[in-house]
Structures are given as structure tokens and as C-alpha cells.
Amino acid sequence: MKKTKEEAQKTKEKILASALDCFSTKGYFNSSLDEIATKAAVTRGAVYWHFKNKTEIFDALHTQLHEPFSQTILEDLAHEEAQPIVQLKELCIKLLEELDLNDSKKRTMKLFFECDYSGQLAPFKKQHQDKKLKSLKLFEQYFERAKKRNQLHQLADPQILTLTLHCFLKGILFEYLSGLELIDIKSQGKKLIQQFFEGFNTCHK
Amino acid sequence: MKKTKEEAQKTKEKILASALDCFSTKGYFNSSLDEIATKAAVTRGAVYWHFKNKTEIFDALHTQLHEPFSQTILEDLAHEEAQPIVQLKELCIKLLEELDLNDSKKRTMKLFFECDYSGQLAPFKKQHQDKKLKSLKLFEQYFERAKKRNQLHQLADPQILTLTLHCFLKGILFEYLSGLELIDIKSQGKKLIQQFFEGFNTCHK
DNA sequence: GACAACATACATTCGTGTATGTATAATTGC
DNA sequence: GCAATTATACATACACGAATGTATGTTGTC
Structure with a gap:
């Protein structure tokens, strides 16, 4: 499950892109971390690893x-x-x-x-x-x-x-x-x- | 408990004023109907009576x-x-x-x-x-x-x-x-x- | 073998919608 | 004009889902 450093950076960017996608369509408060994670093909665990919170x-x-x-x-x-x-x-x-x-x-x-x-x-x-x-x-x-x-x-x-x-x-x-x-x-x-x-x-x- | 028509209209206006207060300070999505009701000195029951929803x-x-x-x-x-x-x-x-x-x-x-x-x-x-x-x-x-x-x-x-x-x-x-x-x-x-x-x-x- | 990069599981909180209760105003019948 | 009835204007209580934060497990890398 553990990825290399480069891969980890890529997932971080994927999460950011996914968040932009969610926020800009559903709004910040209507986007859950689960949606963001799912759209980035990860789980909330990954999100909480890379970011403190929403x-x-x-x-x-x-x-x-x-x-x-x-x-x-x-x-x-x-x-x-x-x-x-x-x-x-x-x-x-x-x-x-x-x-x-x-x-x-x-x-x-x-x-x-x-x-x-x-x-x-x-x-x-x-x-x-x-x-x-x-x-x-x-x-x-x-x-x-x-x-x-x-x-x-x-x-x-x-x-x-x-x-x-x-x-x-x-x-x-x-x-x-x-x-x-x-x-x-x-x-x-x-x-x-x-x-x-x-x-x-x-x-x- | 039941109020006269005029009083009912006043509570409706109070709810609206309270909602404006809440929305404009905490934002729409961060304001709960309970906060709005409380600030208007009523309960959510009154809110749901006067309005379909938020x-x-x-x-x-x-x-x-x-x-x-x-x-x-x-x-x-x-x-x-x-x-x-x-x-x-x-x-x-x-x-x-x-x-x-x-x-x-x-x-x-x-x-x-x-x-x-x-x-x-x-x-x-x-x-x-x-x-x-x-x-x-x-x-x-x-x-x-x-x-x-x-x-x-x-x-x-x-x-x-x-x-x-x-x-x-x-x-x-x-x-x-x-x-x-x-x-x-x-x-x-x-x-x-x-x-x-x-x-x-x-x-x- | 230790730690990074996650996934999984759990506890807890919060808000909504609705169902139900209730007192009183408004309306009706007489 | 007054009791009886009904509808109004709420308050209270409950059920449910959804989201967050965290604790813990797992796997691969260095």
C-alpha cells in the first residue's frame, strides 16, 4: 500500500484537483471529504494524511x-x-x-x-x-x-x-x-x- | 399558545430578521434552523410552520x-x-x-x-x-x-x-x-x- | 525493523424532517 | 351571543442520515 515519494506527491495533487472539482461544482460546504477522496480514487485516510482538514x-x-x-x-x-x-x-x-x-x-x-x-x-x-x-x-x-x-x-x-x-x-x-x-x-x-x-x-x- | 394573526405575522418577521442575522454573520450553510429559531425566541416548530425549509x-x-x-x-x-x-x-x-x-x-x-x-x-x-x-x-x-x-x-x-x-x-x-x-x-x-x-x-x- | 502512506473501523456530534401534542384564536351552528 | 367545533400557531419529541475526527490496522519502502 505504501507508495514512493513521487507517487505520494501525485496523490496529493490528485486530491487537490478533486477538491477543486467538488468545491467548484457543489460548493465548499456541500462537499464532503469522502466525496473528494472518492473522486481522487483514495479514501479519507489519504486526505487526512496529506492535509490537516478541509x-x-x-x-x-x-x-x-x-x-x-x-x-x-x-x-x-x-x-x-x-x-x-x-x-x-x-x-x-x-x-x-x-x-x-x-x-x-x-x-x-x-x-x-x-x-x-x-x-x-x-x-x-x-x-x-x-x-x-x-x-x-x-x-x-x-x-x-x-x-x-x-x-x-x-x-x-x-x-x-x-x-x-x-x-x-x-x-x-x-x-x-x-x-x-x-x-x-x-x-x-x-x-x-x-x-x-x-x-x-x-x-x- | 396560539397567537392572533397579527402576532403570527410578527413572529414570521422576527424569524426572517433572525435568519438574516445568522446568515450574514455565520453564512447560510453554517446557520442551523435551531440557531435561527433560538435567536428569534421561538423553536424550530415555529420556523417549519412559517417556512417550508431553510x-x-x-x-x-x-x-x-x-x-x-x-x-x-x-x-x-x-x-x-x-x-x-x-x-x-x-x-x-x-x-x-x-x-x-x-x-x-x-x-x-x-x-x-x-x-x-x-x-x-x-x-x-x-x-x-x-x-x-x-x-x-x-x-x-x-x-x-x-x-x-x-x-x-x-x-x-x-x-x-x-x-x-x-x-x-x-x-x-x-x-x-x-x-x-x-x-x-x-x-x-x-x-x-x-x-x-x-x-x-x-x-x- | 522502523517509519511512511495510506485503508479501515469506530465513536460522536449535529442538523434535518416529521410526527405528535397542545393551547388558544377563529369560526360555525343555534 | 355563547357553546361547540375546528383550524391555527406553535412547542416537544423522535428517528434518521451524514459528516467529522481519530484510533487502529496494513502494506510496502528505505
């Missing part, structure tokens, strides 16, 4: 989602283009279009958008929010760069601008992932983002 | 939230002002500021933003989405009125504009209700909305 699986999924994102933004920030706002706009479009192609990532994001951080999940609420805030701070840098280059109103407040953008992106993603099919990234994503950014770029002359 | 309480809360909203929009639409976009902008600000003052409404809205419509709640997902879509259609009318009055780009698509606005509002509300205190409606609400609407109004000359 909440730890939940948290592991969040890390899996969040890290690549902040990684992408950090890489993009590494080189400063002449028009930071345009750079930011294109980053947003890129992020959206990338997400559109990655089904597993979409489902994970949907999970964390729609889950309710209550009960046993409450301790993770602030934790996950803090991670998000750090990513937000990264976005703010684009606006600050733009301001230094005199590409913004003098009145414009980078913090408000970041907040505005963030609210808009959140709204888009929320609608996009809601299952309502109200938004099609391929055909409308670019338009939406551009429609939004026109408010920043073309109006301050 | 999902029906959930749905009742949604109706309680949604109806006043679409009512307000309908009333506003009833009179057409010269500048529909400005009218819409002011409606948005009004809705936000009204919400800011009504704590119970805020908590109810937060509940439906953050709950996960899975498991036993799945049947209500489409139902509640449909209600939302109908309200969205109402917003669209402002843009159509503006277009008829030649106050929009000829290229501008009311549907995309509505979608853009909706995503933005959703994002604001989501952040506002998230408990992060990132947004303060009183000081920033107007600014945010105006920042957003400037993209529509001042750029098409």
Missing part, C-alpha cells in the same frame, strides 16, 4: 491560484514602458485573455469569488484579502509612473484610480465567471477594457 | 431585498429628464447613498453577494439572476434615451454601456460590502461614480 485544502487551492497572478504582474512591472497606462491596459487585457483559456484557473477563481468565508473559513478571509491588497498596490504603481510622466490630470489620485480600475475588473470577472454568459472575453473583453480606459486617456487634454 | 427563508430574504430596488428604478424611469445619462448617474449615486444608510439592506445584499449558490441553493441561482437581468434591462433604457437624443457616440452600443456600468457598480458594491473598508460611500461614492461617467459624457465631442 480548510487546509481550501487554503492550498488559493495559494495555487494567487501566486502565478502576482508573479505575472511583478514581471510586467519589471520593465517600464513609455506609456504606463497603456501598458496597464494591455496587461489587463492579457490577464483576461489568459484566464479565458485556462479552465482550471477560471474555476478556481470562481470558487473564491463565490464561496462564503464564514464558519470554519472565517480565519482565511483576512488572510486572502491581504494577499489581494498587495496585488492592488502593484497596480497603483502604473498610475504613479504615469503621473510622474505627466500623463494624468494633476488632480488625479492614483489610489482612487486604482480603486476604480479594481472595482471594474472585479465586476467584469464576477459577471464573466457567474455562469450567466453575459460576457464573452474573446469578443468583448478588449472592448470593455478600452471603453473603461478611454475615461483616463482621452479626456484630460 | 431555502425558502433564503428566497424570502432575496425578495425583501430586490423589490424595493427595482421599484426605485421604475419610479425614476417614469419621468424622462433632458439628460438621461446625468439622470442615470444621479440615480446611481442616490442608490449608493441610500444603501449606505440602511444597515439591514447592506447586510442582506452582502449575503447574496457572498453566499454560494450551490447544493440546496442551486435552484435559486437562475431565479435570482433572472431578477437581476430584468433590472439591468431597466438601466439600458437610460442609454437608449440618450442615444435617441444624440447624446452618445453613434457607435456606442447601449448594451455594452449597460454592461460596463453594471460591472463597475457590482465591483464597487462588492468592495464596499466586503468588510475591507476600502470604499467609503459618503466621501468617495460620488467621486467614483463621476470618475466613471466622465468616460461617457466628456469624450464624444
Whole structure:
């Protein structure tokens, strides 16, 4: 019954994938550890071996989602283009279009958008929010760069601008992932983002 | 033990209020009917008398939230002002500021933003989405009125504009209700909305 | 042979739904 | 207008399943 270390790692990943599957279809609180185990072709024993409990699986999924994102933004920030706002706009479009192609990532994001951080999940609420805030701070840098280059109103407040953008992106993603099919990234994503950014770029002359 | 009809109605309302309290603090799936009953100073017997089960309480809360909203929009639409976009902008600000003052409404809205419509709640997902879509259609009318009055780009698509606005509002509300205190409606609400609407109004000359 | 990587078995808790009891308000017959 | 009856508005009690956490067993690896 005992597996080699590599095999053990594979079962851990299988459990994570199975958990994502269960959580994203039935919801966190409606998924039992037994379902997760069964779908991963193991028993609850294996689950309890690799994870302390259900909440730890939940948290592991969040890390899996969040890290690549902040990684992408950090890489993009590494080189400063002449028009930071345009750079930011294109980053947003890129992020959206990338997400559109990655089904597993979409489902994970949907999970964390729609889950309710209550009960046993409450301790993770602030934790996950803090991670998000750090990513937000990264976005703010684009606006600050733009301001230094005199590409913004003098009145414009980078913090408000970041907040505005963030609210808009959140709204888009929320609608996009809601299952309502109200938004099609391929055909409308670019338009939406551009429609939004026109408010920043073309109006301050 | 039997109460008069009026008293019975009061207990029903107490149960609803208690349920909102429980759901919004502990989450739907972490609230038991016993907790709800106890907090309402009744027993589960009373709950099962007034409601078929927990999902029906959930749905009742949604109706309680949604109806006043679409009512307000309908009333506003009833009179057409010269500048529909400005009218819409002011409606948005009004809705936000009204919400800011009504704590119970805020908590109810937060509940439906953050709950996960899975498991036993799945049947209500489409139902509640449909209600939302109908309200969205109402917003669209402002843009159509503006277009008829030649106050929009000829290229501008009311549907995309509505979608853009909706995503933005959703994002604001989501952040506002998230408990992060990132947004303060009183000081920033107007600014945010105006920042957003400037993209529509001042750029098409 | 010791420990890792599980599977199996068990105890316990919790929540739901329903069945039943009960006191009182509302309704009916006269 | 008042007793008799019935339906209402709950409270109480019970049965059942489901899920969790843990304790213990088993097998293979290092």
C-alpha cells in the first residue's frame, strides 16, 4: 500500500484537483471529504494524511491560484514602458485573455469569488484579502509612473484610480465567471477594457 | 399558545430578521434552523410552520431585498429628464447613498453577494439572476434615451454601456460590502461614480 | 525493523424532517 | 351571543442520515 515519494506527491495533487472539482461544482460546504477522496480514487485516510482538514485544502487551492497572478504582474512591472497606462491596459487585457483559456484557473477563481468565508473559513478571509491588497498596490504603481510622466490630470489620485480600475475588473470577472454568459472575453473583453480606459486617456487634454 | 394573526405575522418577521442575522454573520450553510429559531425566541416548530425549509427563508430574504430596488428604478424611469445619462448617474449615486444608510439592506445584499449558490441553493441561482437581468434591462433604457437624443457616440452600443456600468457598480458594491473598508460611500461614492461617467459624457465631442 | 502512506473501523456530534401534542384564536351552528 | 367545533400557531419529541475526527490496522519502502 505504501507508495514512493513521487507517487505520494501525485496523490496529493490528485486530491487537490478533486477538491477543486467538488468545491467548484457543489460548493465548499456541500462537499464532503469522502466525496473528494472518492473522486481522487483514495479514501479519507489519504486526505487526512496529506492535509490537516478541509480548510487546509481550501487554503492550498488559493495559494495555487494567487501566486502565478502576482508573479505575472511583478514581471510586467519589471520593465517600464513609455506609456504606463497603456501598458496597464494591455496587461489587463492579457490577464483576461489568459484566464479565458485556462479552465482550471477560471474555476478556481470562481470558487473564491463565490464561496462564503464564514464558519470554519472565517480565519482565511483576512488572510486572502491581504494577499489581494498587495496585488492592488502593484497596480497603483502604473498610475504613479504615469503621473510622474505627466500623463494624468494633476488632480488625479492614483489610489482612487486604482480603486476604480479594481472595482471594474472585479465586476467584469464576477459577471464573466457567474455562469450567466453575459460576457464573452474573446469578443468583448478588449472592448470593455478600452471603453473603461478611454475615461483616463482621452479626456484630460 | 396560539397567537392572533397579527402576532403570527410578527413572529414570521422576527424569524426572517433572525435568519438574516445568522446568515450574514455565520453564512447560510453554517446557520442551523435551531440557531435561527433560538435567536428569534421561538423553536424550530415555529420556523417549519412559517417556512417550508431553510431555502425558502433564503428566497424570502432575496425578495425583501430586490423589490424595493427595482421599484426605485421604475419610479425614476417614469419621468424622462433632458439628460438621461446625468439622470442615470444621479440615480446611481442616490442608490449608493441610500444603501449606505440602511444597515439591514447592506447586510442582506452582502449575503447574496457572498453566499454560494450551490447544493440546496442551486435552484435559486437562475431565479435570482433572472431578477437581476430584468433590472439591468431597466438601466439600458437610460442609454437608449440618450442615444435617441444624440447624446452618445453613434457607435456606442447601449448594451455594452449597460454592461460596463453594471460591472463597475457590482465591483464597487462588492468592495464596499466586503468588510475591507476600502470604499467609503459618503466621501468617495460620488467621486467614483463621476470618475466613471466622465468616460461617457466628456469624450464624444 | 522502523517509519511512511495510506485503508479501515469506530465513536460522536449535529442538523434535518416529521410526527405528535397542545393551547388558544377563529369560526360555525343555534 | 355563547357553546361547540375546528383550524391555527406553535412547542416537544423522535428517528434518521451524514459528516467529522481519530484510533487502529496494513502494506510496502528505505
